[in-house]
Amino acid sequence: xxxxxxxxxxxxxxxxxxxxxxxxxxxxxxxxxxxxxxxxxxxxxxxxxxxxxxxxxxxxxxxxxxxxxxxxxxxxxxxxxxxxxxxxxxxxxxxxxxxxxxxxxxxxxxxxxxxxxxxxxxxxxxxxxxxxxxxxxxxxxxxxxxxxxxxxxxxxxxxxxxxxxxxxxxxxxxxxxxxxxxxxxxxxxxxxxxxxxxxxxxxxxxxxxxxxxxxxxxxxxxxxxxxxxxxxxxxxxxxxxxxxxxxxxxxxxxxxxxxxxxxxxxxxxxxxxxxxxxxxxxxxxxxxxxxxxxxxxxxxxxxxxxxxxxxxxxxxxxxxxxxxxxxxxxxxxxxxxxxxxxxxxxxxxxxxxxxxxxxxxxxxxxxxxxxxxxxxxxxxxxxxxxxxxxxxxxxxxxxxxxxxxxxxxxxxxxxxxxxxxxxxxxxxxxxxxxxxxxxxxxxxxxxxxxxxxxxxxxxxxxxxxxxxxxxxxxxxxxxxxxxxxxxxxxxxxxxxxxxxxxxxxxxxxxxxxxxxxxxxxxxxxxxxxxxxxxxxxxxxxxxxxxxxxxxxxxxxxxxxxxxxxxxxxxxxxxxxxxxxxxxxxxxxxxxxxxxxxxxxxxxxxxxxxxxxxxxxxxxxxxxxxxxxxxxxxxxxxxxxxxxxxxxxxxxxxxxxxxxxxxxxxxxxxxxxxxxxxxxxxxxxxxxxxxxxxxxxxxxxxxxxxxxxxxxxxxxxxxxxxxxxxxxxxxxxxxxxxxxxxxxxxxxxxxxxxxxxxxxxxxxxxxxxxxxxxxxxxxxxxxxxxxxxxxxxxx
Numbered sequence: 006x007x008x009x010x011x012x013x014x015x016x017x018x019x020x021x022x023x024x025x026x027x028x029x030x031x032x033x034x035x036x037x038x039x040x041x042x043x044x045x046x047x048x049x050x051x052x053x054x055x056x057x058x059x060x061x062x063x064x065x066x067x068x069x070x071x072x073x074x075x076x077x078x079x080x081x082x083x084x085x086x087x088x089x090x091x092x093x094x095x096x097x098x099x100x101x102x103x104x105x106x107x108x109x110x111x112x113x114x115x116x117x118x119x120x121x122x123x124x125x126x127x128x129x130x131x132x133x134x135x136x137x138x139x140x141x142x143x144x145x146x147x148x149x150x151x152x153x154x155x156x157x158x159x160x161x162x163x164x165x166x167x168x169x170x171x172x173x174x175x176x177x178x179x180x181x182x183x184x185x186x187x188x189x190x191x192x193x194x195x196x197x198x199x200x201x202x203x204x205x206x207x208x209x210x211x212x213x214x215x216x217x218x219x220x221x222x223x224x225x226x227x228x229x230x231x232x233x234x235x236x237x238x239x240x241x242x243x244x245x246x247x248x249x250x251x252x253x254x255x256x257x258x259x260x261x262x263x264x265x266x267x268x269x270x271x272x273x274x275x276x277x278x279x280x281x282x283x284x285x286x287x288x289x290x291x292x293x294x295x296x297x298x299x300x301x302x303x304x305x306x307x308x309x310x311x312x313x314x315x316x317x318x319x320x321x322x323x324x325x326x327x328x329x330x331x332x333x334x335x336x337x338x339x340x341x342x343x344x345x346x347x348x349x350x351x352x353x354x355x356x357x358x359x360x361x362x363x364x365x366x367x368x369x370x371x372x373x374x375x376x377x378x379x380x381x382x383x384x385x386x387x388x389x390x391x392x393x394x395x396x397x398x399x400x401x402x403x404x405x406x407x408x409x410x411x412x413x414x415x416x417x418x419x420x421x422x423x424x425x426x427x428x429x430x431x432x433x434x435x436x437x438x439x440x441x442x443x444x445x446x447x448x449x450x451x452x453x454x455x456x457x458x459x460x461x462x463x464x465x466x467x468x469x470x471x472x473x474x475x476x477x478x479x480x481x482x483x484x485x486x487x488x489x490x491x492x493x494x495x496x497x498x499x500x501x502x503x504x505x506x507x508x509x510x511x512x513x514x515x516x517x518x519x520x521x522x523x524x525x526x527x528x529x530x531x532x533x534x535x536x537x538x539x540x541x542x543x544x545x546x547x548x549x550x551x552x553x554x555x556x557x558x559x560x561x562x563x564x565x566x567x568x569x570x571x572x573x574x575x576x577x578x579x580x581x582x583x584x585x586x587x588x589x590x591x592x593x594x595x596x597x598x599x600x601x602x603x604x605x606x607x608x609x610x611x612x613x614x615x616x617x618x619x620x621x622x623x624x625x626x627x628x629x630x631x632x633x634x635x636x637x638x639x640x641x642x643x644x645x646x647x648x649x650x651x652x653x654x655x656x657x658x659x660x661x662x663x664x665x666x667x668x669x670x671x672x673x674x675x676x677x678x679x680x681x682x683x684x685x686x687x688x689x690x691x692x693x694x695x696x697x698x699x700x701x702x703x704x705x706x707x708x709x710x711x712x713x714x715x716x717x718x719x720x721x722x723x724x725x726x727x728x729x730x731x732x733x734x735x736x737x738x739x740x741x742x743x744x745x746x747x748x749x750x751x752x753x754x755x756x757x758x759x760x761x762x763x764x765x766x767x768x769x770x771x772x773x774x775x776x777x778x779x780x781x782x783x784x785x786x787x788x789x790x791x792x793x794x795x796x797x798x799x
Contacts, residue, residue, distance in 0.1 A: 007531075008531050009531060009733050010529070010530065010531045010532055010533070010730065010731065010732045010733065011529065011530040011531060011732065011733045011734075011735055012527060012528075012529055012705075012707060012720070012722070012732050012733070012734045012735065013527065013528045013529075013530065013735045013737050014525060014526075014527050014709045014718060014720060014734065014735065014736050014737060015525060015526040015527065015528075015737045015738055016525060016711070016718050016736055016737060016738050016739045017737075017738040017739075018525060018526040018738070019523040019524065019525060019711060020472075020473070020523065020524040020525065020526055021438070021472040021473040021523070021524045022472065022522065022523050022524075023469065023472050023520060023521050023522055023523060023524060023710055024228075024472070024476060024477075025228035025229050025294055025476070025477055026228065026468065026469065026472060026475065026476070026477060026478060026520065027227065027228055027465070027478055027479070027513070027516050027517045027520060028227040028228045028229035028230060028231065028293060028294075028296075028477060028478075028479045028517075029222060029225065029227040029229070029230050029231070029293070029479050029480075029483055029513075030230070030231040030232070030235075030446065030447060030479040030480070030481045030482070030483055031230060031231070031232040031233065031284070031483055031484070032232070032233065032234040032235030032236075032237070032481065032482055032483070033233060033234060033235070033237060033269060033271075033275060033279075034234075034235065034237070034269075034271040034482060034491045034492055035271075035482065035484060035485035035486055035489055035490055035491050035492060035495060036114070036273065036486040036488075036489035037482070037483065037484035037485070037486070038275065038276075038278075038279040039114075039273075039274070039275065039276050039278070039279075040114035040115070040486050040489060040501075041215070041218065041484055041486050041499065042214050042215055042218050042219065042279065042484060043214065043215070043276075043278050043279040043283075044202050044203055044206045044207075044213050044214055044215040044216075045200060045201070045202060045276070045278055046113050046114075046118045046119070046126070046184070046201040046202065046203070047067075047111050047113065047118075047184060047199055047200055047201050048066070048067035048111060048112065048113055048114050049064075049065075049066050049067045049068065049111075049274070050111075050198055050199050050200050050276065051092045051094065051095075051197060051198050051199075051262075051266065051276070052064045052065065052068070052082050052094040052095060052096050052197070053092055053093075053094050053266035053274065053276075054066040054067075054266075054274050055248065055266075055268075055274075057248055057249055057268050058266075058268045058269065058272065058273055058274040059272045059273055059274075062273075062274065064082040064094050065080070065082060065096075067111055067112050067113070068080075068096070068109050068110065068111055068112075069109065069110050069112070070107075070108075070109055071106070071107065071108045071109055071110050071185055071186075071187060072104065072107050073104055073105040073106045073107070073187065074104040074105025074106070075102060075104035075105070076100075076102055076103055076104025076105060076106055076107040076189075077101040077102040077104065077107065078098050078099060078100050078101055078102075078107035078108070079097075079098075079099040079101065080096065080097070080098055080099075080109055081096075081097050081099070082094050082095065082096055082097065083095060083097050083195075087197065088131045088166040088197045088198070088262055089260075089262040089263055091262070091263055091264065091265040092197065092198065092262055092264075092265065092266060094197075095131075095195055095196060095197035096109060096195065096196045096197070096199075097193055097194075097195050098188070098193065098194045098195070098196070099193055100137075100188070100189070100190060100191050100192060100193070100194070103140075103188075103189035103190055103191070104189075105189075106143065106187035106188065106189055107187065107188065107189070108142075108143075108185065108186045108187040108188055108194070109185075109186055109196075110147075110183045110184060110185045110186070111183060111184045111199065112183055113182070113183065113184070113501065114486070114488075114489075114501050115180075115486070115487075115488045115500050115501035116180050116181040116500070116501060117149065117179075117180065117181035117182050117183055117501070118146065118181075118182040118183060118184055118201065118501075119179070119180040119181075119182070119501045119502040120146055120154060120155065120175035120177065120178065120179060120182055121175060121178050122175055122176060122177055122178045123174070123175065124174070124175045124203060124204070124205065125172050125173070125174050125175075125203075125204035125205075126146065126155065126172070126173040126174075126175065126201055126202065126203055126204065127170070127172060127173075127200075127201070127202045127203075127204055127211075128144050128157065128170065128171045128172070128173055128184075128200065128201050129168060129169065129170045129171075129198070129199075129200045130159075130168070130169055130186070130196055130197070130198065130199045130200070131166050131167065131168050131169075131196070131197040131198050131262070132159070132161045132166070132167065132169055132194065132195065132196050132197075133161065133163055133164055133165055133166050133167065133194075133195050134161050134163075134164070134188075134190075134192060134193060134194045134195065135164060135192035135193040136190065136191060136192040137188075137189070137190025137191050137192055138160070138161070138162040138163070139160070139162075139190075140188060140189050140190035141158040141159065141160055141188070142158065142159040142160070142161050142169075142186060142187070142188045142194065143156060143157075143158055143159075143185075143186070143187045143188070144156065144157045144158070144159060144171055144173065144184070144185070144186055145184070145185040145186075145187065146173055146175060146182050146183075146184060146185070147182055147183050147185055148177050148179040148181070148182050149179050149181035149182065152177070154175050154176050154177040154179060154182060155173035155174055155175045155176060156173065157171035157172065157173050158171075159171060161188075161194065166197070172204070173201075180500075180501055180502045184199075184201055186199070197262075198261060198262055200261075203215075203216075206219075207219035207220065207223075207287075207290070208290055210286070212261065212278060212283065213283075214279075214283070214287060217499075217503075217504045218484065218497065218499055218504050219287070219291075221497055221504060221506055221510070222291060222483075222497075223290070223291040224514065225510075225513060225514045225517045225518070226291075226292065226514075226517050226518050226520075227291065227293045227479075227517050228293060228294060228477075228517070228520065229288075229293050229294040229295070229296050229355070229477060229479070230284070230287070230288050230291075230293040230294075230295060230296065231296040231298060231357070231446055231479055232284045232295070232296070232297060232298065233252060233257075233281075233284065233297075233298065234252065234298065234360060235298075235360060235447075235482075236270055236271075236306070236360065236361065237252055237269055237270045237271065237275075238251065238252045238298050238299070238300050238359075238360045239251055239252075239300040239301070239303065239304050239305065239306075239359065239360055239362070240270040240304055240306045240307070241268070241270065241304060241309075242304075242309060243302075243304075243309055243311055246265070248265070248266065248267060248268050249267075249268040250267070251300040251304060252267075252300065253300075253322065254280075254281045254297070254299065254322065254326055255322065255325070256277060256280075257277045257280025257281045257282075258280050258281055258282045258329075258341070258345065259345070261276075261278055264276070264277040264278065264280060265277070270306075271491045271492075272491075273489070281297070281326075281329070282342070282345050282347070284297070285330060285347075285351040286347065286351075288351070289351055294352075294353075294354055294355065295330065295351065295352075295353060295355075296355045296356070296357060296388070296477075297326060297330075297353075297356055297357065298357040298358075298359075298360055299319075299322060299323050299326065299356065299357070299358055299359075300319070300359065300360075301319070301358045301359040301362065301367050301370050301371055301374060301390075302316050302319045302367075302370045303359075303362070303364070303366045303367040303370060305361075305362060305363050305364050305366075305367065305644075306642065308366075310366045311370070313369065313370065313373070316370060316373050316374075319374075320373060320374055320377045323356060323358070323374055323377070323378060324377060324378065324381055324382075325337075325338045326338075326353075326356070327353055327356065327378070327381075327382050327385060329341065329342050330342075330350060330351045330352065330353035331350045331351070331352060331353050331382075332350065333350065334348055353385065354384075354385065354386055355385070355386045355387075355388060355413075355414075355477075356378065356385055356386075356387060356388065357387075357388035357390075357416060357444075357446075358371055358374045358375070358387065358388065358389065358390070359371065359389070359390040359416075360390060360416070361390060361392055361393040361416075361418055361447075362390040362392060362399075362403065363392045363393070363399040363644070363663060364399075364663065365402075367390070368402060368403070368406045371389060371390075371406055371410065372406075372410050374387070375387050375389075375410050375411070375412065376410075379411075386413035386414060387412055387413055387414075388412065388413065388414045388415070388416050388444055388446075389403060389406055389407040389410070389412035389414070389415050389416065389441070390403050390415070390416045391403030391404055391407075391415050391416060391417050391418075392418070392661070393418045393419070393447075394418075394419065394647075394658050394660070394661040395417070395419040395421065395429075395432075395657075395658065395659075395660075396659065396660040396661070396695065397647075397660035397661035397662050397693065398661065398662035398663060399661060399662070399663060400417075400661070403415060404441075407441040408440060408441065411441075412441045413441060413442065413476075414441055414442045414443065414444040414476050414477065415441050415442070415443060415444060416444045416446040417443055417444065417445050417446065417448075418445075418446055418447035418448065418481075419447075419448055419658070420447070420448065420449050420450075420451065421448075421450060421451070421655075421656075421657035421658070422450060422451055422650070422651075422652045422653070422655035422656065422657045423450040423451075423452070423456060423457055423460040423655070424650075424652045424653075424655075424657070424699075424700050425450075425650070425652075425657035425698075426450055426460050426461065426463070426464045427460060427463070427700035427701070427702055427725070428698035428699055428700045428701060429698060430463065430464060430467045430701070430703070430706070431467070432467070433467065433468070433471040433474050433475055434467075434471060436471065436473075436474030436475075437474065438473040438474060440474075442474060442475065442476030442477075443474055443475045443476060443477075443478075444476055444477040444478070445468065445475065445477065445478035445479070446477070446478075446479060446481070447479070447481035447482075448478070448479075448480065448481065449461070449480055449481060449482075449494055449509070450494075450655075451494060451655035451656070452494050452655070453493070453494045453495070453498075453507040453508065453509055453759055453760075454508065454756065454757050454758060454759050455508045455751070455754045455755065455756055455757070455758045455759070455768050455789075456756035456757065457494065457508070457509060458507070458508035458509045458511065458512040458751070458768070458791075459508075459512075459723065459725055459751075459756070459789055459790075459791060460725060461480070461509060461512055462512045462515075462516070462706075462721075462723045462751075462791045463706040463723040463725050465478070465512070465516050465721075466706040466707060466708040466721055466722075466723055467706065467708075469516075469521075469524065469708040469710065469721070470524070470708050472524050480496050480509060480513050481496075482495045482496070483495065483496050483497060484496070484497050484499070485497070485498050485499070486498075486499055486500065487499065487500050488500065494507070494509065495507070496509050496510045496513065497510055498762075500762070503762050503765075504765075505760050505761065505762060505765035505766075506760065506765070506769075507759070507760055507768075508751070508754075508758075508759070508760060508768040511751065511768065511769050511770055512751070512791060515721075515749055515751075515770060515791065515793050516721070516793075518749075519719045519721070519749070519793045519795055520710070520712075520719075521709075521710025521711060521712050521719045522710065522711060522712055522713040522714075523710060523711045523713070524708070524709070524710055525709040525710055525711050525718065526709075527707060527708060527709040527720070529705065529707065532703075532704045532705060533704050533730070534704075535701070535702060535703055535704050536702050536726070538699055538700065538701040538702075539699040539700075540680075540681075540699070542603075542604035542605075542678070542679075542680045542681060543625065543626035543634060543678050543680070543681055543683070543697060544601055544602045544603065544604065544626060545600065545601070545625070545626045545627045545628050545633070546597060546598075546599070546600045546624065546625075546627035546628075546633075547563065547597075547598040547599045547600075547601065547608060547623070547624070547625045547627070548595050548596065548597055548598060548623070548624040548625075548627055549561075549578050549580065549595065549596045549598055549610075549622075549623060550580065550582075550594060550595040550596075550622040550623065550624060551580035551581060551582040551594055551595070551617070551621075551622060552582050552594070552619055552622050552637075553582055553583065553584075553617050553618050553619045554582060554583065554614060554616065554617030554618065554619040554620050554621070554622075554639070555580065555581040555582070555583050555614070555615040555616035555617050556579075556580050556581075556612060556613065556614055556615065556617075556620065556621055556622075557577055557578070557579050557580075557612070557613045557615060558577065558578040558580070558596075558610050558611070558612050558621075559577035559578070559610065559611050560609070560610055560611040561573070561574035561578070561598065561608075561609070561610040562574075562608075562609045562610070563598065563599055563601070563606060563607070563608050563609075564606060564607045564609075565603045565605070565606050566605040566606055566607055566677075566679070567603070567604070567605050572599060574598065578596045580593060580594055580595065580596060581593050581594075581616070582594045582617065583616050583617040584617075585616075595624075604679075604680060605678065605679045605680070606677075606678055607675060607676065607677045607678075608623070608625070608674075608675070608676040608677075609673070609674070609675050609676075610673075610674050611671050611672070611673055611674070612638075612671070612672045612674050613669065613670065613671050613672070614639065614666050614667070614668050614669070614670070615668065615669065616668070618642075618643060619637075619639050619640060619643060620637075620638045620639025620640075620643060620666035621636075621637070621638040621639060621666065621672075621674070622635065622636070622637050622638075623635070623636045623637075623674075623676060625676065625678065626678070626697075630654075631651065631652075631653055631654035632651060632652060632653065633650075633651050634648065634649065634650050634651070634683070634697060635647070635648070635649040635650075635651065635656075636648055636676055636683075636685050636693070637649065638664060638666055638672075638674075638687070639664070639665065639666035643665050643666060644663055644664070644665060645661055645662070645663065645664060646661070646662050646663075646664035646685065646687070646692045646693055647659075647660065647661045647662075647693065648660050648661075648683055648685060648693045648695045650697050659683070659695035659696075659697060660693050660694065660695040661693070662692050662693055664687065664692060672687055672688060673687070673688050673689065674686070674687060675687075675689075681696055681697045681698070681699070682694075682695075682696050683695050683696070683697060702725060702726065704724075704726065704730060705722055705723070705724055705730055705732070705786065706722065706723040706724075706725070707720065707721065707722040707723070708720075708721050709721075715797065716797065717795050717796060717797045718736065718794075718795075718796040718797070719793065719794065719795050719796075720734065720793070720794040720796065721791075721792070721793050721794075722786055722790075722791075722792045722793075722794075723790070723791050723792075724786045724787065724788060724789065724790045724792075725789065726788060726789075727788040727789060728788050729785050729786060729787050729788050730785070730786045731783060731784070731785045731786075732783070732784055732785075732786060733781055733782070733783050734781060734782055734783075734784055734794070735780060735781040736780040736781065736796065737780070739780050740780070741778075741779045741780045742778075742779075742798060742799075743776065743777075743778055743798065743799035744776070744777055744778075744780075744782075744796055744797065744798055744799055745774055745775065745776045745777075745796075745797060745798075745799045746774065746775050746776075746777070746782070746794045746795065746796045746797075747772065747773075747774050747794070747795040747796075748772065748773050748774065748775055748792065748793070748794060749770045749771075749772050749792070749793040749795075750770055750771055750772075750787075750790060750791065750792045750793070751768065751769075751770050751771075751790060751791040751792075752771075752787040752788075752789065752790035752791075752792075753787065754768050754789065756789060770791075776799060
């Protein structure tokens with residue numbers, strides 16, 4: 006009997022098309038645009054920074070007054086007569102004594118403005134002055150020691166705003182330079198939209214993208230790019246002219262001076278220099294389909310709601326965007342695109358309405374967008390939302406809306422522990438092909454180690470395996486500036502002059518570079534037995550807690566449902582973790598109720614919130630601070646009730662429902678644990694129910710596909726175990742001739758290893774080619790490995 010482990014690839018049995026399965030997602034957080042992908046080197050170039058963006062910001066953030074050789078001047082910002090009303094602020098240098106020059110300097114991002122010896126840098130500014138028209142304006146790049154690294158002179162010869170440009174050629178390499186603008190004479194020199202770009206942007210485009218970051222993205226060969234977010238899409242006011250408005254795409258096109266500064270909800274400023282035209286252009290440049298995301302008239306963060314009878318302009322924005330992307334130059338918005346320099350349509354196949362939407366108001370409004378888009382553009386695929394959680398009330402609400410209204414895809418988001426991914430590899434196995442498809446628009450395991458990437462690779466084989474139900478998927482977030490971190494993990498990290506991809510990046514790149522067009526049938530035989538999955542019931546400490554809240558717990562009983570044994574806590578438990586609390590001792594924030602090994606038990610208590618921004622928190626099954634389960638009521642902005650599992654300090658939300666806790670109101674809480682099944686009730690009504698599934702690790706994760714253009718058979722295999730596995734890879738239904746297989750592999754890497762600026766390629770694939778005769782070959786998949794074969798006739 007043949008007991009050899011085999012992978013049988015049926016090269017003539019094509020199944021579901023893979024379509025545009027794997028792509029990327031750009032969200033402007035972590036300074037992903039300004040100070041990141043957008044190549045502008047000047048920070049606060051239009052003097053529009055404001056405390057509404059960040060409490061520490063002001064109109065001269067990143068700028069300093071310069072007075073050389075006895076010069077004296079006043080530097081201030083005015084707004085009485087700007088170059089353009091959408092960017093009303095400009096700098097005024099009032100010259101008192103010219104000395105050797107007076108003016109201002111900009112510190113750029115991170116350590117400063119980076120330049121390379123011999124590189125050209127394109128300077129531009131809008132300027133005017135009151136007199137001394139013959140006195141030059143000097144533009145300098147100073148290195149970190151104060152020496153002049155590049156210089157140019159401008160003659161500002163008018164009292165009216167005019168644009169001036171110069172090319173600065175660097176005579177040094179330094180990543181901590183500053184831009185200096187100086188003048189002499191008398192009177193006033195006024196400046197606006199001060200800009201410095203490297204001439205060498207991605208594909209040499211003006212107002213372009215930072216080349217090294219863009220190349221990393223282009224090298225992935227993504228099928229699509231989702232943009233511009235993320236929470237910033239819908240977090241904001243309803244008025245498009247407000248600085249803190251929801252993201253409105255029409256504000257992001259046209260001349261830079263016409264694009265109003267915007268409060269980014271990640272607490273910094275967005276210049277919108279990287280706007281919708283640039284997004285579409287970048288997608289075209291890298292061969293990715295654009296997936297724009299538009300607000301649906303509801304801000305769940307602040308409960309701002311567009312009345313349904315006022316949705317017209319919002320719906321028209323979506324229709325106009327489609328025309329902007331697809332219309333010819335004779336249409337209104339196609340003509341605007343053409344005037345910007347792109348006569349031919351960009352093309353558009355997808356549009357998303359809403360991001361991580363929770364609450365009935367969005368789902369009341371979504372159908373109006375869907376109907377209008379489908380009536381005018383029936384071929385556009387419309388993407389609905391299912392919130393930021395993997396399960397629960399809002400997740401189900403989103404899917405119900407999608408089924409009811411015929412959405413083409415449903416945007417799912419979740420950030421979970423690696424253990425959650427290992428326990429939920431079968432998540433999409435039972436999804437139906439005749440229902441809306443899944444768009445996994447944001448996902449990641451918590452971390453940028455090789456272990457995280459390895460687990461994500463295994464999960465991606467299951468996404469590919471379920472291409473009948475999963476239409477699109479993209480890791481998130483994509484970019485992070487190391488000095489401006491809002492969120493982590495992130496796929497690509499950078500500073501002002503360096504960039505590196507994480508192990509997660511290289512896994513994503515492998516799957517995109519070897520995407521395939523059609524799923525092939527693949528089957529394994531004689532795999533070794535899989536490790537036994539842990540089935541222990543939830544047991545451990547039960548702790549009552551408060552986090553950013555003051556809470557009272559009383560009438561506390563804990564009952565063993567199998568034996569009837571009951572424990573009663575007679576005294577109330579008062580906890581306080583509000584900002585006003587003088588002491589933050591653990592005893593004020595938590596109370597150990599019990600340490601139990603029961604397998605079926607119920608906790609009942611009366612809870613009352615007396616202050617703070619959150620409400621109630623119960624830890625159970627707690628082994629230590631980094632391993633436990635949570636029931637939290639009044640979580641995020643006091644809007645949620647969630648059940649979560651924390652493993653090695655990494656949290657996974659098991660389920661979520663909307664719930665707001667009122668102050669000074671009694672709530673009867675009941676938590677029932679049976680094995681690993683958890684049921685949470687409020688006032689006798691079930692609010693959350695979930696199973697805390699444990700990792701069920703397979704001996705090998707695998708998938709196969711066919712690339713139509715080349716005829717290549719692509720096989721992907723992930724071994725998450727530490728033991729090697731020798732397999733006979735058999736190509737069924739192919740001639741027994743000579744073949745070669747490109748092998749791309751991640752292996753031999755410590756699980757906790759990470760890439761860095763010092764070792765950017767420490768974790769990156771190796772590649773080689775193997776030849777074999779006939780239709781099969783033996784291969785040993787190393788422990789902890791990701792392997793891709795690309796097989797063709799020799």
